[in-house]
Each structure stands twice: as structure tokens, then as C-alpha cells.
Amino acid sequence: MKIELPDQPYRYVTENSQECDSETAFVLTTQNEKYLDDAKAKGAHSVIKIQDIASLFGVDKIKIVGITGTNGKTTTASAIYSFLLDLGYKAAMQGTRGLFMNDEAVEGKTLTTPSVLNTYRHIYQAVEAGCEYFIMEVSSHAIAQKRIEGLPFELKILTNITQDHLDYHKSIEEYINIKNSFFKDEGKKLINKDEPKAKFNFKNAYTYGIENPATYRLMAYSLNDGSSGIIQHFQEIVPFTASLHGFFNLYNLMAAISATHLITDKSLQEVADVVDNFAGVSGRMEQVCAAPNVIVDFAHTPDGMAQVLNALKEKELLVVFGAGGDRDKSKRPLMGRVAASLAKKVYVTSDNPRHEDPDAIVDGILSGIEDKSNVVVELNRKKAIEMALDEQEGEEVVVILGKGDENYQIIYDEKLPFDDREVVRELLNI
Ligand SMILES: CC(=O)N[C@H]1[C@@H](OP(=O)(O)OP(=O)(O)OC[C@H]2O[C@@H](n3ccc(=O)[nH]c3=O)[C@H](O)[C@@H]2O)O[C@H](CO)[C@@H](O)[C@@H]1O[C@H](C)C(=O)N[C@@H](C)C(=O)N[C@H](CCC(=O)O)C(=O)O
Ligand SMILES: Nc1ncnc2c1ncn2[C@@H]1O[C@H](COP(=O)(O)OP(=O)(O)OP(=O)(O)O)[C@@H](O)[C@H]1O
Numbered sequence: 255m256k257i258e259l260p261d262q263p264y265r266y267v268t269e270n271s272q273e274c275d276s277e278t279a280f281v282l283t284t285q286n287e288k289y290l291d292d293a294k295a296k297g298a299h300s301v302i303k304i305q306d307i308a309s310l311f312g313v314d315k316i317k318i319v320g321i322t323g324t325n326g327k328t329t330t331a332s333a334i335y336s337f338l339l340d341l342g343y344k345a346a347m348q349g350t351r352g353l354f355m356n357d358e359a360v361e362g363k364t365l366t367t368p369s370v371l372n373t374y375r376h377i378y379q380a381v382e383a384g385c386e387y388f389i390m391e392v393s394s395h396a397i398a399q400k401r402i403e404g405l406p407f408e409l410k411i412l413t414n415i416t417q418d419h420l421d422y423h424k425s426i427e428e429y430i431n432i433k434n435s436f437f438k439d440e441g442k443k444l445i446n447k448d449e450p451k452a453k454f455n456f457k458n459a460y461t462y463g464i465e466n467p468a469t470y471r472l473m474a475y476s477l478n479d480g481s482s483g484i485i486q487h488f489q490e491i492v493p494f495t496a497s498l499h500g501f502f503n504l505y506n507l508m509a510a511i512s513a514t515h516l517i518t519d520k521s522l523q524e525v526a527d528v529v530d531n532f533a534g535v536s537g538r539m540e541q542v543c544a545a546p547n548v549i550v551d552f553a554h555t556p557d558g559m560a561q562v563l564n565a566l567k568e569k570e571l572l573v574v575f576g577a578g579g580d581r582d583k584s585k586r587p588l589m590g591r592v593a594a595s596l597a598k599k600v601y602v603t604s605d606n607p608r609h610e611d612p613d614a615i616v617d618g619i620l621s622g623i624e625d626k627s628n629v630v631v632e633l634n635r636k637k638a639i640e641m642a643l644d645e646q647e648g649e650e651v652v653v654i655l656g657k658g659d660e661n662y663q664i665i666y667d668e669k670l671p672f673d674d675r676e677v678v679r680e681l682l683n684i
């Protein structure tokens with residue numbers, strides 16, 4: 255995408271060599287340096303290193319917070335964004351759900367972390383809108399591909415490291431190393447102390463945790479009717495309540511409360527007081543209907559599924575899920591095992607098969623399940639949801655995993671409209 259910049263010797267900048275011409279400068283990034291010759295051949299006005307135009311986009315005029323981890327990035331980012339707005343700051347948030355600014359959706363979903371110049375463009379928009387904070391999700395792909403180069407992070411946050419994206423990273427060790435490489439520098443960082451795989455530079459490191467001593471420690475908690483807890487930070491002891499459900503969300507809340515405390519001049523009590531206003535994220539532990547009880551959640555990793563199903567384990571669970579095509583194949587049997595071990599009945603179905611054969615994806619899932627007596631396969635996701643709703647009785651909960659707030663089913667290159675929540679409402683006539 256060409257971006258117009260005022261008062262420069264060139265008119266536009268672009269990170270795509272194919273868009274270069276005599277009035278368009280090529281912004282050189284680690285990702286596109288292989289196209290430098292092409293940019294010159296296309297007659298680029300000039301070549302500028304990405305770091306050298308950072309100040310034109312105002313990246314030094316806003317506090318950038320980067321969040322990485324296998325799960326919980328969107329939830330933690332959304333919580334920080336919500337707390338900041340409630341505390342009276344102007345803020346922007348960029349991630350899986352798109353770009354949001356001062357409580358408005360500005361751009362829809364693209365990537366969790368867009369290409370580097372797109373992030374710069376979003377930062378520019380945020381600065382123009384008077385935002386003091388830019389909260390962004392940082393995916394492992396983005397770290398590996400340096401989609402975050404030149405960004406001066408005010409704070410970096412680690413949620414957790416479990417398994418995902420081994421199609422791209424090839425081994426769990428490489429994936430762990432990539433995640434941890436985000437925390438090698440001496441900048442301010444906030445680390446989940448209960449994550450044993452975390453490795454980070456101790457300089458300017460703060461921690462949060464529930465099981466282990468940490469800078470911000472959850473001393474006590476309750477998960478009745480939402481959640482509540484008491485945080486200890488040195489001599490301070492501060493209670494909070496939240497509408498979020500599930501033990502895992504206590505980690506997201508701890509990360510968000512600690513981060514907000516670290517990046518603002520508000521007291522821990524002032525931050526804790528706004529936690530309850532955060533209503534959670536669309537498509538994450540979202541109750542679509544109370545009777546019958548139907549929950550839609552975005553869990554798409556073995557750990558995410560285990561966390562959500564464990565959070566609901568007081569009830570008997572009917573679990574509908576699949577696994578994405580053209581994505582980590584090795585997580586599929588693990589997802590199958592988790593579902594079968596925690597559900598009364600499992601309905602294996604399709605979730606964005608992309609270019610893969612849906613049957614082969616299901617076979618991958620089934621290969622992790624030894625006892626298949628409570629497992630059915632129905633590739634048509636709507637039919638699978640319908641089966642679960644038909645078979646649901648009494649207090650049983652229908653849990654539909656993997657798509658959350660996605661409103662499509664990707665088959666080959668086509669995005670067909672599909673929203674788990676709308677399908678449920680349609681089938682239940684509500
Ligand atoms: C596998 C993967 O991550 N691919 C990403 C990668 O593609 P690529 O390396 O093939 O890029 P490329 O086409 O060589 O382009 C690299 C750079 O060269 C430039 N270019 C390209 C062609 C050319 O002729 N001249 C030129 O200058 C491009 O403008 C770009 O700046 O870099 C592109 C630009 O940044 C991304 O759009 C693309 O994401 C693809 C579409 C994708 O699907 N990515 C997914 C897997 C992804 O990144 N997911 C993560 C994690 C999701 C999560 O868990 O939340 C995400 O951050 O969304
Ligand atoms: N802290 C956590 N630990 C483990 N699982 C979690 C945690 N937080 C959320 N989850 C699970 O992961 C799902 C995705 O949560 P969220 O969207 O916040 O993660 P994400 O890291 O942004 O995911 P993505 O990589 O797709 O952007 C949730 O729906 C829930 O099932």
C-alpha cells in the first residue's frame with residue numbers, strides 16, 4: 255500500500271517494490287530487502303530504511319505495548335485497552351480483531367500483526383487521534399519475520415508459551431526460542447512467572463503470577479459468578495472483581511492490571527477499580543444462550559481447549575470443534591485428546607479447511623483419541639452444531655470451539671459466511 259507523506263522530497267512511501275516509481279520511495283525492511291533490486295529497476299524515488307522514517311510516523315510520540323504468547327494476546331490487549339479508556343486516556347489497539355481507537359472499530363481483521371509499514375500507518379492514525387497508547391498483539395510469525403522492526407516498545411508482555419504454528423516454526427524448540435527472543439533486550443517487560451518456558455533479560459523485568467512469587471501476585475481468587483481476586487504488589491494489597499470466567503482469564507487480567515499499572519501513573523487501586531467494566535472479548539467464552547447453555551469460544555490450540563473445558567468442567571460438556579487447514583498438523587491429535595478427555599460427547603467438524611481435505615484434518619484429530627465411543631464426525635459445521643443442540647439435555651453445556659468471532663468458513667480461497675453464534679441463534683430460533 256502506498257502512503258502519502260507531506261513535506262518530503264518524495265510523495266509516497268511503500269514497502270512493496272512493485273508500487274515504486276519516480277515519486278514513490280521504497281521503504282526497506284528485513285522482509286522486503288530481497289526486492290531491493292526490483293524497487294530500483296522500477297525507478298523508486300529513493301530507498302529509505304524503515305528505522306529512518308519511524309519519527310515521520312510518530313512512533314516515538316506514543317507508548318507502544320507489545321503482547322506475545324500462544325494464547326490470551328487478544329484478551330489481554332483488549333483488557334488493557336478497556337482499562338486505559340476507563341481511566342481517561344486515549345488509546346488504540348491493533349490485533350487479531352483489527353484496529354480500534356478510542357472505543358471505535360477503525361479497520362477490520364487482517365493479520366494479528368500486520369506488515370511493518372501497516373503498523374506504522376496505524377500508529378500514525380493513533381497519534382493523529384491524540385492517543386497516548388498503542389496496544390498491539392505480536393504473533394510469533396511477526397517476530398520471526400521482523401514485522402515489528404524499529405518499534406520502540408514501552409512495555410513487552412508474555413502471556414504463555416504452549417503449542418501452535420509448528421507448520422511454520424518446524425519445531426517446538428524453535429517456536430519457544432522465537433517467542434523468547436522478543437524479550438532479549440533490556441527494555442521494560444512483564445512476564446508470566448508461572449510459565450516455565452519463559453526466558454528473558456532480567457534487566458527491567460517485572461513479573462505476574464498465581465503460583466510463584468512475582469512482582470504482581472494473585473494472593474487469592476474466586477471463580478464464582480465471574481471472577482475476583484486480591485493482588486499483592488510489594489506492600490500493597492488490592493482486590494478486584496471481573497465479569498470474565500475461567501482460571502486462565504485470571505492470568506489475562508493479572509497481565510492487564512499489572513501492565514496498566516506499569517505504563518500509567520495510576521495507583522494499583524485505581525486500576526483495579528475499572529476491571530469490572532471490562533465485559534470480555536467477542537467470541538471468547540461468549541454465552542450465546544443460557545437455556546440451553548451454549549458457549550462459543552476461540553480456543554484453537556490444545557492448551558486453549560484444555561483451559562476452556564476445564565473452566566466449564568462442573569457441567570457435562572458436548573464439544574463441537576475442528577482444526578484449521580494449512581496450519582500446524584501436529585496440534586490436531588492433541589486437540590482431539592483434550593476434547594475426548596474432558597467432554598461427554600465430541601462432535602468433530604470443519605474449521606477453515608482452506609486447501610486441505612477436511613477428511614484428512616479430521617483423521618489427524620481422531621488419531622489422538624483412543625476411545626472413540628463418544629465421538630461423532632460431521633464435516634458440515636452447521637449440522638454438527640445442530641446435532642449437539644438436539645442431543646443436549648438439562649444442565650449439559652454445548653461448547654463450540656475454534657472460530658469465536660470469526661464470521662466465515664474458509665474453503666480453498668473462498669470465505670463463505672459462517673458465524674457459530676448466528677447459526678446457534680438460527681437453530682434455536684432466538
Ligand atoms: C507465512 C507468512 O506469515 N507470510 C507472511 C509474509 O509473507 P511472505 O514472506 O511471503 O511475504 P512476501 O510476499 O515475500 O513479501 C514480503 C515483503 O516484500 C514486499 N514485496 C513482495 C513482493 C514483491 O514483488 N515486492 C515486494 O517488495 C511485500 O510488500 C512485503 O513487504 O509476509 C507478508 C507481509 O508481511 C504477510 O502478509 C504474510 O502473511 C500471510 C498472508 C499469512 O497468512 N500469515 C499468517 C500465517 C500469519 O502471519 N499469522 C500470524 C499469526 C496468527 C495468530 O496466531 O494470531 C499473524 O500475525 O496473523
Ligand atoms: N491465558 C490463557 N491461557 C490459555 N488459554 C487462553 C488464555 N487466554 C485465552 N485462552 C484461550 O485461547 C483463546 C484465544 O484467546 P485470545 O484470542 O485472547 O488469544 P490470542 O493469543 O490472541 O490468539 P491468536 O493467536 O489467534 O490471536 C480463548 O478463546 C481461550 O480459549
Ligand SMILES: N[C@H](CCC[C@H](N)C(=O)O)C(=O)O
Nearest residue numbers: 554577578581605606656657
Ligand atoms: N490466528 C490463528 C487463528 C486460528 C483460528 C481457527 N479458526 C483456524 O482457522 O485455524 C491462526 O491463524 O492460526
Ligand SMILES: [Mg+2]
Nearest residue numbers: 327328350391
Ligand atoms: Mg489474537
